[in-house]
Amino acid sequence: MSETKIPVTVLTGFLGAGKTTLLNHILSSEHGRKYAVLVNEFGELGVDGDLVVDADEEVFETNNGCICCTVRGDLIRILGSLLRRRGKFDGIIVETTGLADPAPVAQTFFVDENLREKSRLDAVVTVVDAYNVIQTLDESPEAIRQVAFADVIILNKTDLVDEAGLEAIEARLRGINASVQIHRAQHSAVALSTVLDQGGFDLERALETMPDFLENNEHSHEEGVTSMSFAVEEPLDEQRFQAWIGAILQEQGADILRSKGIMHFAGKDERFAFQAVHMMADGDYIGKGKEGESKESRIVFIGRNLNRPQLRRGFESCRA
Numbered sequence: 001m002s003e004t005k006i007p008v009t010v011l012t013g014f015l016g017a018g019k020t021t022l023l024n025h026i027l028s029s030e031h032g033r034k035y036a037v038l039v040n041e042f043g044e045l046g047v048d049g050d051l052v053v054d055a056d057e058e059v060f061e062t063n064n065g066c067i068c069c070t071v072r073g074d075l076i077r078i079l080g081s082l083l084r085r086r087g088k089f090d091g092i093i094v095e096t097t098g099l100a101d102p103a104p105v106a107q108t109f110f111v112d113e114n115l116r117e118k119s120r121l122d123a124v125v126t127v128v129d130a131y132n133v134i135q136t137l138d139e140s141p142e143a144i145r146q147v148a149f150a151d152v153i154i155l156n157k158t159d160l161v162d163e164a165g166l167e168a169i170e171a172r173l174r175g176i177n178a179s180v181q182i183h184r185a186q187h188s189a190v191a192l193s194t195v196l197d198q199g200g201f202d203l204e205r206a207l208e209t210m211p212d213f214l215e216n217n218e219h220s221h222e223e224g225v226t227s228m229s230f231a232v233e234e235p236l237d238e239q240r241f242q243a244w245i246g247a248i249l250q251e252q253g254a255d256i257l258r259s260k261g262i263m264h265f266a267g268k269d270e271r272f273a274f275q276a277v278h279m280m281a282d283g284d285y286i287g288k289g290k291e292g293e294s295k296e297s298r299i300v301f302i303g304r305n306l307n308r309p310q311l312r313r314g315f316e317s318c319r320a
């Protein structure tokens with residue numbers, strides 16, 4: 001992805017999962033980089049010397065109008081002014097406290113022209129409380145969505161759950177989101193490289209490790225949220241792909257929470273990284289793959305009511 005675009009990490013997770021602990025861990029680590037942080041609970045971050053932007057309550061003020069529009073408007077305004085001060089920091093972290101659904105925040109980076117030009121959604125990171133997650137998933141559709149949207153899950157509070165319990169949790173999380181990278185943690189102490197600067201390359205790694213045809217539709221207790229991935233070995237026709245994915249997202253974007261993939265287009269050396277949150281999509285060329293690397297194009301859909309044969313046929317019909 002374009003080097004000049006500032007990476008944005010969207011941090012989400014259920015109440016008390018360990019988001020603030022993670023933020024403090026990031027900001028107090030020796031990484032030699034500067035991050036701007038947008039939170040709606042300023043004051044929790046007792047970190048000196050780092051650039052912490054007080055977005056206060058107003059960022060996520062939602063008492064009138066559509067939640068998505070309000071959030072987007074405020075985010076666009078604050079990020080717009082942040083991006084004018086480019087060069088002062090290397091990345092932006094947006095904590096979505098109080099907002100169960102990360103979609104409107106993530107989508108902002110695909111919708112606004114200015115933000116699209118200057119920034120890119122690097123990853124949605126979801127912090128999960130290992131001790132409470134099973135109950136939370138049973139009781140809350142929002143928790144399921146947060147898992148579905150995640151590129152990276154920090155499975156936190158592993159000190160409170162035994163190994164068998166953790167394995168059961170991981171299986172359940174993968175039942176919702178098969179391509180997600182899960183990192184176990186205590187007090188959100190993860191290597192920063194697992195959270196920040198994920199870019200298109202980790203997407204590729206995630207897709208590689210994801211089995212082709214996961215049959216996990218039996219996870220109906222997750223309100224039918226599941227994931228499917230498809231691979232095509234031959235190069236794709238760019239126009240055909242764009243038309244197909246555009247139509248799919250238009251028609252089924254309400255059910256498709258997240259989609260992402262790495263494409264090899266005929267006549268292009270560089271790989272194309274695609275991602276979408278509901279119907280809002282974005283894509284960028286991310287450079288050539290390594291010598292001898294597979295030229296397979298892969299795509300993953302996470303959502304409900306996914307029609308496997310239809311999606312597979314559609315993707316295969318994009319071959320050049």
Ligand SMILES: Nc1nc2c(ncn2[C@@H]2O[C@H](COP(=O)(O)OP(=O)(O)OP(=O)(O)O)[C@@H](O)[C@H]2O)c(=O)[nH]1
Nearest residue numbers: 014015016017018019020021156157158186187188
């Ligand atoms: N036992 C245990 N406790 C933890 C761990 N990580 C965080 N905690 C505790 O969990 C509580 C919540 O952590 P926070 O980081 O404030 O969680 P949060 O997601 O920011 O919470 P909200 O902003 O209220 O949604 C704090 O008391 C932490 O000390 C962990 O790995 N193990």
